[in-house]
Amino acid sequence: MRKLFALAIVLVAATVAFAAPAKMAWYVSAPHPYFDAVRLGVEAFEKDYGVTIKKQVGPDWNMDSENTGVLALAADGYNFFSVYPSDASAANGLYDEIVKKGGKVVNFGASTFEPTPASFAVMTDVKAAAMKAAEFLIGKMGGKGTMVNLLEVLEDPNTKLRKDGVAEVLKKYPNVKMIEVAGVKSEQEAAEKIEGAVASNGGFVNGILCTGFVPTMALSKFLTDYEMKSKKHIFGVGIDDDPVILGAISQGYLDATIAQNTFGHGYLSMLALKYLSEGMKPTAGKYKVDSGVVLVTKANVSTYKADLTKVTQAIKADLPKIYLTK
Amino acid sequence: MSEQDKGGIAGLLRAFTRRTDASAIVATTVLFVLFSLGTQNFLTPFNQFNVWRAASQNVFIALGQALVVIVGGMNLSLGAIGGLTVVVIGHSIEILGIEPWIAVILGLATGVLCGLFNGFFISRFKLNSFVVTLASSFIFQGLVNGISQGRPYSKIPREFTRLGKGDVLGVPNMVFLMCFALVVVYLAFRYSLLGRKLLATGGNAEAARLSGIKTGRMLLLANTLSGLFASIAACLWISRMGTAQPATGGDWLIVSFAVTVIGGTALSGGTISALGFLFSGLLMALLRNGLIMLGVNVYFESTFLGCIILLAVLVEWLRAGVAGKSRRL
Known part of the structure; x- marks a missing residue:
């Protein structure tokens, strides 16, 4: 009985030790105006939910640099990643290693080739x-x-x-x-x-x-x-x-x-990660989250951003209902 | 401390400063210590696994460059040869349904043929290696795009990734392969006649020719080996990523020259150091990894890299001066 009790304590201690706290990171390949726009969504998410996201910009669009950057963050304890895949095929190899370590990855802006270890791709269709x-x-x-x-x-x-x-x-x-x-x-x-x-x-x-x-x-x-x-x-x-x-x-x-919806790419990918870190699971067949687009002409050039905000709000409400399950 | 001890330490220091790889060893050791002290997770097994695996990849890429640098040349088509190897292997496995081990042989043969192609024009027509490999880089890159149409090959068997992703007792398999390659390089250039002939060709081609070395053949051999190492690096990249991407090799040129120069291989030819490769390959991997872990703005990564290369060259210049002075004394 005492042995069983000791074993239970060891198991509980091991579980506590290995259940790493959620540390979220946002990784982009290189400096680019698109990523600057996405970053606004990530920063808004930080403000809305009171969390701090590690924002890391890589030096170039090479997969080697992305491997090094993301794995360095993983070594530093980050385990929930929102990533722009520098290479749609090779990024799966990187994600494999993150997921095997107990982490989760959400693609934003582009998808990796399917089947993929990434939980979601928040992107434009x-x-x-x-x-x-x-x-x-x-x-x-x-x-x-x-x-x-x-x-x-x-x-x-x-x-x-x-x-x-x-x-x-x-x-x-x-x-x-x-x-x-x-x-x-x-x-x-x-x-x-x-x-x-x-x-x-x-x-x-x-x-x-x-x-x-x-x-x-x-x-x-x-x-x-x-x-x-x-x-x-x-x-x-x-x-x-x-x-x-x-x-x-x-x-x-x-x-x-x-x-x-660049704002949505940042905001919604982080929100999806937050739900994943709380134990929710991706709904089967709902890997791609279409972040929506708006056609901008001379008629709506000064008002189109409000339309995009509406799209983000709608998807935000749908995420825990349609895209994730408990 | 006795006079004998002082002489012993001074002697060791003098011997150390005579090494062409001294600056790489010092710089890497200093960075390793700095990152270990400055970051909490730098020394974790997970991080060290990634750092050493990246270092191994760097070494294989750089060996492809160094083998032509020691004969006084350069290979600008190194990355394109890597890309072509990747496409040949990916295409053979995914489109032609060829067994993976045969595809690897085809890939390595591709590297050898590309190297032979470069070597033939450089040695037969006495053309400048810069011009020949610049031209061939376009030829090979065109073949990469033409065959692949830009499409990556993702149906690489899982067994293929054992080398690139696997480990023995936490040490990446690629590190064992790197150590083996470096030992071979050390023995070949230290003890074999062929290695000495290659170095002599790079040191002074005319003197080598007059002493009976067929320098044309040495140039051909060096370029062929360069192609072979580029294709080995490409195979390792496929093994690490589990996919064959046509974009492979696009960033190899800077890595290959940086590791070669920092590692103590003289751009004028004639010297090579296996230990220098180990440390400079590690230095490059450390730099990328450590800067992120330290939270340094990686927008400036290239600037740091450039400064370190320049510093290594300056230290090497100083070292050569000190070593020369001590020899004269």
Whole structure:
């Protein structure tokens, strides 16, 4: 009996020792305006719930750096991570090690390849967003003409989804010819490719679609310069809501942009982690949390943020009811 | 303290300062102590496992660079060879359904062929290694993108990850492999005729040629071995991550040169130190890990790295001066 009692004490002590307190961390690959916007959501979460989140910015977009950074935080006692996966495939290897150590990971901004050890991916449905942007652009073009689709690097799984989304919309419009340009890594490269596509088609380009942040920045500047010089308007739709992009919309050079719920990416991923740390479990089949988007045009450029806040509030209420179970 | 003891310690110090890897050993030891004292969890088994595993990866990447640096060259295509190896292995396993062990052989053969390609143009046409490997890096990178279409290969068998993720008594398997490789490097360059010929080619190619060494063959061999080590590093990366990513190797160039230079391999060729590799590989891993644990702003990580490389080169310059002076005395 005494032996059993001693064994029970040892077991309880071991359980207490191994049940590490929840320490939450937010890890991003590198300095980027997108992450600055997401950070606002993380900071709002800290304020609302009175917790402190370790916010770590990595030096580059390499998986090696992400491995080193996240594992160093794990060694320092952090066990609940909100991470932007630098590599959708290789990040699963990192997450495996975190989960085996008793931790939890929530992706934000992009998903890792499934099956994945991550509990959730709080992200924009990039394919749906690209389809929405393409529909709007083709509508502006009157359902006919030539459009340029400028894509970012093909290694990014989101690029493939965006490419597929635009192709799907295009099937409905046989009178629209598409020129696809891919592999854009920098704004300079994007600017050169846009200029090249417009120049090589001798003024027959009616619309330009950019589904990545970097090309959209280049597009905003290109369309502004182009219209000021030539007095001709090429329809343009982009993604994200940098002040440069919003400025081009306000002045009428860019027709629209898809605003992602970056605040929600930060806030909701941390909230999901909080619920996980309290013992709740992910609901089967609810891995992806669509954070929603808003189409921003000249009409709603000053009010669209309120729409995104409504989306965040709705998902916040849904998280413990739909996405998690006790 | 007796005069004999003083002479003994002074003698040891003099011998130490003559080593080309002295600055790497001192810098790494100092950093290790600083991080151990400055952070609570630096010495935990979990953290040490990760640090040493990253150090092993660094050493294999750098060996690929060092083997051409010792003959007075460089390999700018190192990362692209790594990327191509990864794609060949991933494509062979996932798309062609080839057995993993055969895929690894194909991957290693890819590295050897790429190295031979570089070595052929450098030795046969006496072209500058910078230009040749710059051109070949585009060729290999194009093949990486063309074959993979940017798509990672994720159907890597779990057994494949035993080497990269596994351990023996808490020591990562990769560390054992690194130690084995470093012992081989030490023995090869210390005791084998081939190793001495490679060093002689880098030290003074003309003198080596006049003394009967076929320097062209040495250049070919060094480049082939460089390709082989790049492909070994690529295999280890797949094993560690459990996936084969075409983006592999994109950041190898800086690591390879940093570890090589800090480890005491002269960029002008002719010297190499296995111990230097061990310490400089560890230094790079420590730097990334320790800065995060110390809560230092990693926005400036590259700045710290650059400063440490510059400091290592300066210390090496000072050391060489002191060693030369003591020899003259």
